[in-house]
Amino acid sequence: MTVFLSQIMNGIQNGVIYASLGLAIVLIFRTTGILNFAQGEMALFSTYVTWELTRLGLPVWLAIIVSMILAFIGGALIERIVIRPFEQSSPLVLVIVTIGLFLAFNALAQLFFGVEAKALPRAYPDRNWLIGGVSLRSDTLVLIAVLAVECLLLWALLQRTKVGLALRAVASNADSARLLGVSAATMLMLGWGLAAALGCLAGALVVPTTSGLTAGSMQGILVFAFAGVALGGFDSPIGAVVGGLIIGIADALTRQYVPALAGIEIIVPFGLILVVLLLRPQGLFGHVKVERV
């Protein structure tokens, strides 16, 4: 039983990480209809910025806040400069553009910050409690708390403020929103900025729990975050969270209990997506687009 619970805890910790990046992916998909392949590498780059700021002597929590602000500005600028010119393009062209960003950010991070692994300190004490034989790490608690606050703030922003209403209006129909006086341009920049800031936070919190920050840090996480988002539904923030958690827990339990899949555990999350999508093609919490003939 304790082994089972420990694995659940491991799964939750990883799942929360996938969910945080997944939220950023959903946010961009919701506001612009783009699947952003560069989300992970944007987070990577801003985490390097966090690391650079701590090296300049800033306390970690302040470095995270400053780099989140910088990431927000950077994300909005990317939307304005790189993505906006492709506003009328086909989705496939936009996929290629975000792949271009992916390659560029990864290479630029290596260029500016070097290839050797960087250690980023935690913003909180590293503790480990034993409760009934199950170890509970402060990492897990902090990640859960941050994700919960993120969700709450996002929900409040989208559902309870004028800006959120405008964001949703642009997402559901940009032309009608424009006619009603909502600046779609500003909202799109806002969406990208928010997503970039969320990605930055995810990166800065994840890296201290791993062996260090390298150019490949985010790619595995991105794949699982994508998997979580597909499971939950591309247009659903709740879906991203639930999907990420399911993927994390399923992965951890497979590692513990299914020795036949040793080495190919990654089959489980993707098999799970396939099964869920076969039953519900729009993901667990996604919405169906009705097509009129």
Added chain:
Amino acid sequence: MAERARRQRLIVGTVVGLAILGYLLWFPQQQAPADVRLWTTAIYFGIAAMGLNLLTGYNGQVSIGHGAFFGIGAYTTAILVNDHGWSLLATIPVAAALAFVVGVAVGIPALRVKGLYLALVTLGLAVVFPDLTKKFVRGVGGTNLVRVPSASLRPPEWMPGGLQPDQWGFYLALTISLALLGGVWLIVRGRFGRALIAVRDHEAAATTVGVDLARTKVLAFALSALYAGVAGALSVQVTGIANAEKIGTFNLSILFLVAVVIGGTATVFGPLIGGFLVVMIQEQTTDFVADPPFLSGFLSGKEVLSPAIFGIMLIVLMYFLPDGIVGGFRRLLRRILTRRQPAEPLGASVAP
């Protein structure tokens, strides 16, 4: 007028095509083996892109997992040659068939999954593939690297001309790519091609005119997998190995998609051109950063920059040529042709 323009275009096309073919036939005779191998790589890249174009361009199903089918082709060929003593040439149909069968197996569940969700499921293929080879392939020293004997890379005895392995590989890839190009051309012009396009443009409307949705989509998937499998088999002739890490199934899947889009989605020749460009641009940026003609002080030791240059070039290319090289070329041609039209006297186009 329209008739004349078409005939002109046909003549120009034939002349240009023959010139390119002539150059390609001459090419391996004159170049260093490393360059010949690079061009062979560009050709099999184009083959995989042609297949993906059938699926993504003509049928509208986006896949970012075709690197896995490429890997299946590469491992099939390498294992048959190394462990079972087959000749490399004989393994190619087997690699193609195996990729086709796996393509059917993947295509059937893909029927229910659409758009980005499908893209993500296929991404799973590319991610899972290296782990699968690590678990089930026993190559050099128990790793997932399978090396074929260098003798197997030589041309078969009945081939005249005393070709070197690199030259043989080039001609082999060129021949197969032409055959597969013909295949795409026939498909696109035929009934099946029209079914592909109809399904892409409007599934519901396509079914009402009698298109078998499931058959069309699964066959598109399987055919595109076959092309990728053939490309993978050819890669063994060039590299002498099959290795999932070296292949990089995830990156490769993305590059195939890039090749399709920058060449020209849903065009016959586009993917070949796109595959060629992807391979050459990457090679050129690597060479450029390693040994720049200018900026040498700034760039020295910064090889990591070449993917950045490649990425930025992709974005710029998409900005100026959103419909790819072939699409851009067509627009240019149309502009030239229409500009010339007003010079014709009124009524000249009326048939006597």
